[in-house]
Amino acid sequence: MSEILRVQGLRKAFGGVVVANGIDFSLSAGAMHCLIGPNGAGKSSFFRLLLGEHAPDAGTITFDGSDITGLRSFQRIRRGISVKFQVPGIFKALSVRQNLEVAFQDHLHGQSLGATIREMLDFTDLRAEEMTPAGILSHGQQQWLEIAMAVGVEPKLLLLDEPTAGMSPDETRKTGEMLHDLNGRGITILAVEHDMAFVEQIARRVTVLHFGSIFAEGTIAEIIDHPGVQEIYLGTADV
């Protein structure tokens, strides 16, 4: 399968704190991949580097065959990267429909815009809340709305920062099903996640970050059995 994302020698430091220490990472098109690690491992910083919110001190980011290291955030999004943040990044004073309009109107117009909005309302089960101000949706619904905003124009790569944070078990399960559905449509997914049960539900492969470096990579079973990972992240049995 072709490679959609390649990160080489990515390094970023804030003063003496190194948040990315020469990261080499790649992702195949169509992958569903999770990024885990203890707090402060550099997961969110890695996302910010991918999104162009931080400029790297060294290294390159290649997306879909093009070097995007020097591009601004909005330019990367236009190339086909999309993101969903841990805290729902929605427009709370706007209705659910308006949120989706803003998300899609730059790519779609007229009937195709309306059709995509209806499809996403059905996909996220938010049809009944179409005209509801987004700020009064439940936390889970807000997360789903942001997922819909992120995927309505079918990005090539979807970045998810703790997509199930604050969700109930039912909402978490439903979110997992949504992500499988999106992945089935050809969207490559890279998620930062703490909930190991959710990681097991969605990820085919897992990368462990530790102190800004890649510590381990493999299937979920390999990662769970990895003694070093257990020690730094999951905790050892005798602790």
Add this chain to the structure above:
Amino acid sequence: MTTSETAARSRARTLLTRLEGPQTMGRGPAFWTVAALAVAAAAAYPLIADAWTVGNAAYFLIWTFMAMGLGVVWGYAGALSFGQTAFFGLAGYAYGVITLNLGAAYGLTLLALVLAVAIGGLFALIIGYFMFYGRIQGVFIGIVTLSVTLVLETFMAQTAGPQWRIGEARLNGFNGMSGMPPLTLPWFGGDIVLYPGPPLYYLLLGLVVICYLGLRIMLNSPFGNVLVAIRENPHRVGMLGYDVRLYQMLAFGIGGAFAALSGALYTAWGQYITPSSMGLTSAALPIVWVAVGGRRDITATLIGTLVVLAGFQTLTIYGSQYALVVMGVLLLVTVLAAPDGLVVATMTQMGRIFRSSKR
């Protein structure tokens, strides 16, 4: 019907549907009937009022452009500009300089009006470029814009010497420029000179209606949707692929052009412009008008501005030393009791009553 005619009709329909939308209050036959009646009443006003009073009403209409522009920048795009008077004053001086040099024949005052608005709008785009591409945000936008207008005021106030002239136009320092011709329309059988009075009033009323409807269409367009989204969550908007800085700069430019329109019309109306039009008091008043009416809705901004201006002038006439104090108190009351604006609060309440009466 040809394909191009069909496409043109489709575009016209789209524009008309955007007169109503989520970013503007008021929709349906009831709203438009009231709006039409209000315009008709305004059009009938010169029939019952004397020329001086009509000229005074024209003065109120002149300020509504600056208020609506500030509504776009502050209420919709979320950037509080404390210095719209910079563009107002610059355009006012530009109108004066151009007309004093070119004269009023052949419709040149209209050309001067257009050029003055373009100069003010371009200056706003330049200031907006440095602010938004320089990552200036929040309260610092207010500080920068206030600084710009105060710098311009200070600069213009020291232009009293004879060396401060542009062609035939003396800038005249703190006393300001005067003697420029009013708007003059070329007409068969002789030019129509628009001194403060009914003809100017009708021109301004038409301009207000056109600008108001145009802004409604713009604010309910995809561009307006993005402006409101930027106000709500600029970071997320950037992560949807929009260049937030470009949208903010364009909104600021539009707001600046509207302030410039007010400035050029003000100069044409009174045939003078002084540096104090860019001073602190002048800069603060548009914020009071827009905040009191309701910054997040263009209709509320328009109504609020006219009401507050009329009230301010009445206070100035009957108790001049207290007028500004009352304006300050009005702003405080609005912020504390009706932060979305008094007109918005009233319209929302009327909408509730109207809906409940229909049930």
